[in-house]
Amino acid sequence: MTAAPSMPRRILLAEDEVLAALAIQDELQSEGYAVDVAPDGQAALEAARRAMPDLLLTDLRMPRLDGIGLIRALRGMAPLLPVVVMTGYAPAGGTAAFRNDGEGPVALFSKPLDMDALLEELRRLLPSAG
Amino acid sequence: MISTLAAFGAPSLAAPGLCVLVTPQLAWLHLLSDVAIGLAYLSIPAVLLVVLLRRRDLAYPWIVGLFALFITACGLTHLMHAWTMFSPAPATDTLLKAITAVISVAVAVLLWPILPRLLALRSPAALAREVEERRAAESRARASEARMAAFIANLAEAVFVVRVWPGGNMEIETVNPAFERIFGVRSADLAGATPERVLPTSLVEQALPRWRIAAERGETMEYELTGDLPVGRRSWQTVLVPLRGPDGRVERLLGSARDVTATRRLQASLVQSARLATVGTMCAGLAHEASQPLNTAALWLRRVRAVARDLAPEPKAALVRAVAVLEEQMQRAGELVSRIRALAGAEPGVEESFDAVEVVGAAIRAATPGAAARGISLALRGGNAPMPVRGSAARLEQALLNLLANAGDAIEERRRLQPNAPARVEVDVRDDSGRVLITLRDSGAGIPEAVRDSIFDPFFTTKDPGRGIGLGLPFAAAAARAMGGSIEAWTPPEGGACFRIELPLAEAPGASAPLGAVIA
Numbered sequence: 001m002t003a004a005p006s007m008p009r010r011i012l013l014a015e016d017e018v019l020a021a022l023a024i025q026d027e028l029q030s031e032g033y034a035v036d037v038a039p040d041g042q043a044a045l046e047a048a049r050r051a052m053p054d055l056l057l058t059d060l061r062m063p064r065l066d067g068i069g070l071i072r073a074l075r076g077m078a079p080l081l082p083v084v085v086m087t088g089y090a091p092a093g094g095t096a097a098f099r100n101d102g103e104g105p106v107a108l109f110s111k112p113l114d115m116d117a118l119l120e121e122l123r124r125l126l127p128s129a130g
Numbered sequence: 131m132i133s134t135l136a137a138f139g140a141p142s143l144a145a146p147g148l149c150v151l152v153t154p155q156l157a158w159l160h161l162l163s164d165v166a167i168g169l170a171y172l173s174i175p176a177v178l179l180v181v182l183l184r185r186r187d188l189a190y191p192w193i194v195g196l197f198a199l200f201i202t203a204c205g206l207t208h209l210m211h212a213w214t215m216f217s218p219a220p221a222t223d224t225l226l227k228a229i230t231a232v233i234s235v236a237v238a239v240l241l242w243p244i245l246p247r248l249l250a251l252r253s254p255a256a257l258a259r260e261v262e263e264r265r266a267a268e269s270r271a272r273a274s275e276a277r278m279a280a281f282i283a284n285l286a287e288a289v290f291v292v293r294v295w296p297g298g299n300m301e302i303e304t305v306n307p308a309f310e311r312i313f314g315v316r317s318a319d320l321a322g323a324t325p326e327r328v329l330p331t332s333l334v335e336q337a338l339p340r341w342r343i344a345a346e347r348g349e350t351m352e353y354e355l356t357g358d359l360p361v362g363r364r365s366w367q368t369v370l371v372p373l374r375g376p377d378g379r380v381e382r383l384l385g386s387a388r389d390v391t392a393t394r395r396l397q398a399s400l401v402q403s404a405r406l407a408t409v410g411t412m413c414a415g416l417a418h419e420a421s422q423p424l425n426t427a428a429l430w431l432r433r434v435r436a437v438a439r440d441l442a443p444e445p446k447a448a449l450v451r452a453v454a455v456l457e458e459q460m461q462r463a464g465e466l467v468s469r470i471r472a473l474a475g476a477e478p479g480v481e482e483s484f485d486a487v488e489v490v491g492a493a494i495r496a497a498t499p500g501a502a503a504r505g506i507s508l509a510l511r512g513g514n515a516p517m518p519v520r521g522s523a524a525r526l527e528q529a530l531l532n533l534l535a536n537a538g539d540a541i542e543e544r545r546r547l548q549p550n551a552p553a554r555v556e557v558d559v560r561d562d563s564g565r566v567l568i569t570l571r572d573s574g575a576g577i578p579e580a581v582r583d584s585i586f587d588p589f590f591t592t593k594d595p596g597r598g599i600g601l602g603l604p605f606a607a608a609a610a611r612a613m614g615g616s617i618e619a620w621t622p623p624e625g626g627a628c629f630r631i632e633l634p635l636a637e638a639p640g641a642s643a644p645l646g647a648v649i650a
Contacts (some may be wrong), residue, residue: 017422023429030436061418088421088471110471111421112428112464 003044009126014044014070015086016062026059026112029087033126044074050076055126060087067126071098071106080104082125086113121126157215157296164212171205174198189251190244200237203230255406286311288366288387288426292325294380300325300338303382312389313363330358332623337368344370345380354390356567358577362618365394399616402586406611409588409604410474417471424467428460453642472525473608483636484523486566487513490559493530496536506538506553517566518636521613529609530557532602533570533629539593540574542626547575561635565615568631576621585619 011033015021021037028035036053038044042064044056050078056074071083082104088111099106107121175198182194207230210223230458252260282289288309293301302320310317313333320328325338336355344351349372356365368387375381386516431453438449494508501508537555544551552573577585583588585606590601606629610617615633622628 017426020422020426022431023426026433027429036255086425088418110468111425112460112467113425115429115432118616 007034009054010034010036010051011055011057011122011126012036012038012044012048013068014038014041014056014058014062014067016040016059024115026121027115028057028122031122033122041067041070044070048074048077052081053081055084055122057086057122059086068098073101075103078104083107084109084118084121084125086111086118160497161212161215164208164215168205168209168212171201171208175202175205189596190248193241193244196233196237196240200233203233207614236392241425254292272541282306286388288385288389290385292341292383292385294382296379298342298345300345300383302328306473309387312361312364312366312387314359330357330359330623332359340368341370341383341385344372344383348372348374348380356394358621358623360623362622363391363618365391372644395618398618402607402616403611405587406604406608410608412624413470414474417467417474420463420467421471423462424464427509428457428464429574431457431460466599469605470588472528473601473604478592482523483518483520485516486519486526486568486633487515487517487559489527490530490557490568493534494557495528496527498529499554501538504542506541506555508534508555511556511558515561517559517561519566519613519633520636521633522609525609525612529606530568530570532606533631536598536602537570537572537574537627537629539598540572540576542574544573544575563577564635566633566635570629570632571622571626573626575627576625577619577627579621582619 003109011028013021013028013035016039019041021039025035025037031061035101036047038047038053040062041058044058045065047053048056054073056071058067058070062070067072067085067087070084074081074083079102083098084107085098086109091124105125107125109118170217178194178198178201178432182188182191182198188194199562203226207227210226212218214223283306285306288306288311290305290309291303293303295301301650302323302325305315305317305320307317309315313330315329325334325341329337333355336357340351340353351370352368353370354365354367356363358364366387367390368385369386370382373382375497420504435450435453438446438453441449450469490513494510498508534557541551541553541555546551556571556572557568558571559566561567578592581590581592586603587600588604589600590604591598607617610631613633615631616629617629619627619629
């Protein structure tokens, strides 16, 4: 695990709860991912414009631009981008609400997060390059 | 001719009054006429007497008698007249004539006063006409009666007549077919029986006191009742009208009852639906707001655990233990949030078309080992053909598991008081006019009427602390509602509890493919 891959996989984390974002960032970094943190959807969109991540990990309820708007915007640029949604209140219809045919996978996690399950899913979606 | 007559004594031509009969021929004619008239006059009264004896219903029989007497007397005068042609007997002849005169005059005098009454007698034609009119009136009355009977027989409202005896005892006199339909009883079993003996207990307990009041006060009465009848839970509105006899006493009660079950059910379902919608909104908000701090706290606890790795063994052990306790408690809180979120109907899961029968079977299979361990038998009835519904199969299965667990708890509750009480749950699944009905019938303690309206409210529970927090039934209700269905609960007359989930039947997949598509 400590044998870091030559190019760490990059995760864009959009989460308006700063304390939660900090803890998640910590966990992800200790797992060897490179993490960009954005406090809302709009900031995340700007960060993605600067550098498209390998995976989007996002909350749904956020100021300025919510999770669904962010997913639609990023998928417009990178249709196959894998997305992991963390939410306290999943919309009816489950992942179908975020995903159109032919687009990348979407995983849905409810809060409180089961961090181990989330890390497992990340490993599945982002197979180590190394 | 004369010589022949003379052979047995010729009539005396000198007889008084016959002085003008100058020829023997005339004398003989006279004689024979008198005899003929006399005999005829004796024959007629005989006929009259026969009529008098045979027809006892004559209007004025004594008149017929008088006529007979009068004609007899006249006949005797004629015979006497013939006799005197041979042997003059002036005294007898005169006496007879005088008697005849008295009778004739008496009859003549008596007839005049009775004339109006005789004229007033109806002729046979008039009688026949009257009989005909009566027959027509009777047939009209019968037709009208048949029409009324048909109205009552075809009336959607239940109609019943109760006889009220002077002591206050009541007896069912008659009911119409709608009564049999609504209350699930047979008319043949009812007629002449006391209500307590033949009507369902739940009906008698509620209705009889009202019947008594209506009979005592003699006033029209209206009421609405809900009860568990053999045909299921029913609500009905009744109007009771007391019918008085000639002495003013209430002799009968005429009742009409309207089945308002569908209306009340719809109202209840709207209320339940509105309540669930409110609960859903509240639960969604609560789940979201509670999940954020729980989430952050849980994430930071993981960091504490990570930091603890580098500590000395003793403080490390203490810290890890504390973290474990905190994590466990937060996990409990997290599970509660998940269950509350499930009530809001927002759990991830794509809506799908699936076979309700299969899900019911799966739920029973999943619950059977646990039930068997508690000595409870589960049985499945119906469901011989697939019944497609739309929604989340996992949610429906969870709803059924909740209902089965609830039934198990109710059975155990009853067995604490009655150790030998039956312990079984029967699940019946059937389709009925576009709906799937999943009915669970348990032999448990039943649902107290007082809490019937609350059992689907979140956190309402009658169980002992620690045995349930009151989210199982609300979840079942939310799951049914999310599938466009509903849930209801009632206590059947035989005891225990009944829960019924009603779901709209979906089109069978492929069954509705248009013919054109196949041809194309």
